[in-house]
Amino acid sequence: MSKIRLGIIQPEINENTLENLTRYSRSIQSLAAKGADLIVLPELQNGPYFCQSEDVANFDIAEPIPGPSSDYYARLAKENNVLLLVTLFEKRGRGLCHNTAVVFGRDGGIRGKYRKMHIPDDPGYYEKFYFTPGDIGFKPIDTEIGRLGVMICWDQWYPEGARLMALAGADLLIYPTAIGYTTDDDPDEIKRQREAWITVQRGHAVANNLHVVAVNRTGYEPDHTKATKGIHFWGSSFVCGPQGEILAMGREDAEEEMLVEIDTERTDKVRHWWPFLRDRRIDKYGDLTLRYRD
Amino acid sequence: MSKIRLGIIQPEINENTLENLTRYSRSIQSLAAKGADLIVLPELQNGPYFCQSEDVANFDIAEPIPGPSSDYYARLAKENNVLLLVTLFEKRGRGLCHNTAVVFGRDGGIRGKYRKMHIPDDPGYYEKFYFTPGDIGFKPIDTEIGRLGVMICWDQWYPEGARLMALAGADLLIYPTAIGYTTDDDPDEIKRQREAWITVQRGHAVANNLHVVAVNRTGYEPDHTKATKGIHFWGSSFVCGPQGEILAMGREDAEEEMLVEIDTERTDKVRHWWPFLRDRRIDKYGDLTLRYRD
Numbered sequence: 001m002s003k004i005r006l007g008i009i010q011p012e013i014n015e016n017t018l019e020n021l022t023r024y025s026r027s028i029q030s031l032a033a034k035g036a037d038l039i040v041l042p043e044l045q046n047g048p049y050f051c052q053s054e055d056v057a058n059f060d061i062a063e064p065i066p067g068p069s070s071d072y073y074a075r076l077a078k079e080n081n082v083l084l085l086v087t088l089f090e091k092r093g094r095g096l097c098h099n100t101a102v103v104f105g106r107d108g109g110i111r112g113k114y115r116k117m118h119i120p121d122d123p124g125y126y127e128k129f130y131f132t133p134g135d136i137g138f139k140p141i142d143t144e145i146g147r148l149g150v151m152i153c154w155d156q157w158y159p160e161g162a163r164l165m166a167l168a169g170a171d172l173l174i175y176p177t178a179i180g181y182t183t184d185d186d187p188d189e190i191k192r193q194r195e196a197w198i199t200v201q202r203g204h205a206v207a208n209n210l211h212v213v214a215v216n217r218t219g220y221e222p223d224h225t226k227a228t229k230g231i232h233f234w235g236s237s238f239v240c241g242p243q244g245e246i247l248a249m250g251r252e253d254a255e256e257e258m259l260v261e262i263d264t265e266r267t268d269k270v271r272h273w274w275p276f277l278r279d280r281r282i283d284k285y286g287d288l289t290l291r292y293r294d
Numbered sequence: 295m296s297k298i299r300l301g302i303i304q305p306e307i308n309e310n311t312l313e314n315l316t317r318y319s320r321s322i323q324s325l326a327a328k329g330a331d332l333i334v335l336p337e338l339q340n341g342p343y344f345c346q347s348e349d350v351a352n353f354d355i356a357e358p359i360p361g362p363s364s365d366y367y368a369r370l371a372k373e374n375n376v377l378l379l380v381t382l383f384e385k386r387g388r389g390l391c392h393n394t395a396v397v398f399g400r401d402g403g404i405r406g407k408y409r410k411m412h413i414p415d416d417p418g419y420y421e422k423f424y425f426t427p428g429d430i431g432f433k434p435i436d437t438e439i440g441r442l443g444v445m446i447c448w449d450q451w452y453p454e455g456a457r458l459m460a461l462a463g464a465d466l467l468i469y470p471t472a473i474g475y476t477t478d479d480d481p482d483e484i485k486r487q488r489e490a491w492i493t494v495q496r497g498h499a500v501a502n503n504l505h506v507v508a509v510n511r512t513g514y515e516p517d518h519t520k521a522t523k524g525i526h527f528w529g530s531s532f533v534c535g536p537q538g539e540i541l542a543m544g545r546e547d548a549e550e551e552m553l554v555e556i557d558t559e560r561t562d563k564v565r566h567w568w569p570f571l572r573d574r575r576i577d578k579y580g581d582l583t584l585r586y587r588d
Contacts, residue, residue, distance in 0.1 A: 122569070154573070158501070159456075167584060279448070282583045289582075
């Protein structure tokens with residue numbers, strides 16, 4: 001199967017998890033009715049982006065997988081006969097949590113998980129406090145519609161992850177994400193950051209000749225500690241083709257439900273013109289496993 | 295030294311090498327007089343892009359380094375008190391040739407060489423016939439204005455090369471190149487290819503927080519074998535900053551002499567906001583040295 005209809009939900013997320021989940025249920029139903037094969041939600045879609053501060057109370061919302069949230073999404077996948085990709089704050093063991101993507105098949109079964117490998121930590125994004133770095137590695141998830149190279153947010157800045165997924169036969173790359181700007185930054189810097197985020201992912205598409213899907217949240221979420229001015233999530237969820245060409249782009253400041261058809265056979269075609277994988281100098285790449293070449 | 299004035303020469307190149315070299319001499323003098331610290335010429339600037347066909351006669355133009363061409367450029371560097379980056383068809387031994395970048399210092403001395411690592415081979419770009427893959431590896435060149443991550447053309451599609459240069463402390467990345475389109479392609483495909491070429495290099499800038507400089511030729515060069523319709527080199531030489539932001543962009547279809555000031559201290563600033571190098575998962579990158587993960 002090379003033609004895939006991607007459903008993208010770019011929500012504004014509020015404090016009321018039940019209300020968020022109910023809205024997703026409606027959006028999933030609507031996109032599935034329009035023919036979506038796979039629906040992708042943004043990173044940690046259940047509620048506000050809690051990593052804006054370090055608060056031990058937040059560990060209480062972590063859940064095992066399977067668990068209540070994953071059961072809920074599994075049911076939505078099955079009821080709508082659609083694949084579904086969500087991210088959950090996974091409680092793997094006592095005091096051992098991950099930022100984990102889960103892919104459900106049309107029957108509601110878990111096709112696979114990806115545990116976020118690169119964990120950020122900068123003002124407003126204190127993820128190293130909450131998330132143990134993933135140990136599954138860069139392993140794509142096999143599904144009835146293809147092999148999905150699922151990664152999460154901060155991973156999107158790393159060409160290594162994209163390449164490892166491509167080398168493992170991923171048919172496309174998918175990044176649920178939660179990224180935005182703070183009003184402390186001037187407008188030029190905000191523009192540079194958003195464009196850098198789009199550009200680096202389009203770059204992964206080009207370097208690996210794969211479609212790339214990025215799904216972000218939108219809207220403002222305050223920092224309850226008042227340490228920062230909160231985050232304006234910049235939306236801009238997008239799909240690009242294997243030459244980095246933009247196929248669909250969501251608005252910055254509004255919710256979106258998008259349905260985008262891609263054809264992963266395009267990857268073969270582009271790789272025949274531009275056979276990058278043929279010419280990799282694997283004999284000289286060993287130092288990529290060094291921290292620094294000093 | 296963090297502020298660098300880059301001189302870029304984007305020429306239309308004709309069959310008369312002496313005339314090409316004379317024009318470069320004038321351009322170098324002019325850019326140096328305007329304050330350029332480093333002047334970059336496109337890939338294999340001495341004459342037409344001879345790799346459009348496989349012709350053993352072309353091996354006769356390969357030269358040792360040092361040799362007549364490198365002596366000529368060394369003198370230009372010294373006379374104009376400027377650093378100079380050129381690429382030469384290097385005859386390293388009998389029947390052993392490379393596509394080699396050479397950096398000359400202000401005194402005309404050779405600061406270092408880079409031998410093209412990734413060698414393309416597709417219709418119109420038969421480089422595997424002429425060029426032995428480089429064995430110096432991804433080793434930046436130390437100069438009086440900084441550590442230059444010099445690579446060549448096809449290398450620009452490979453995130454691995456950019457990353458290895460960054461890990462070795464490169465202050466910026468520089469790609470002399472010779473790339474264009476054939477009129478066999480439809481206008482949409484031409485646009486996608488040119489934009490993919492720009493995007494993937496901007497992506498290296500973002501992923502490594504480094505300035506990137508790409509210098510291409512412009513104009514049409516026929517394929518004397520008539521096997522293809524020849525190449526329209528698409529110019530578009532550009533400089534982007536460490537967030538991928540375009541700082542200067544040459545025209546597609548006209549010669550250019552550009553002078554662009556950059557400040558490599560910007561790399562530190564951006565790396566403090568976005569500490570990508572801090573979070574690389576070197577424990578899970580080992581498979582990057584595999585041909586394919588099957």
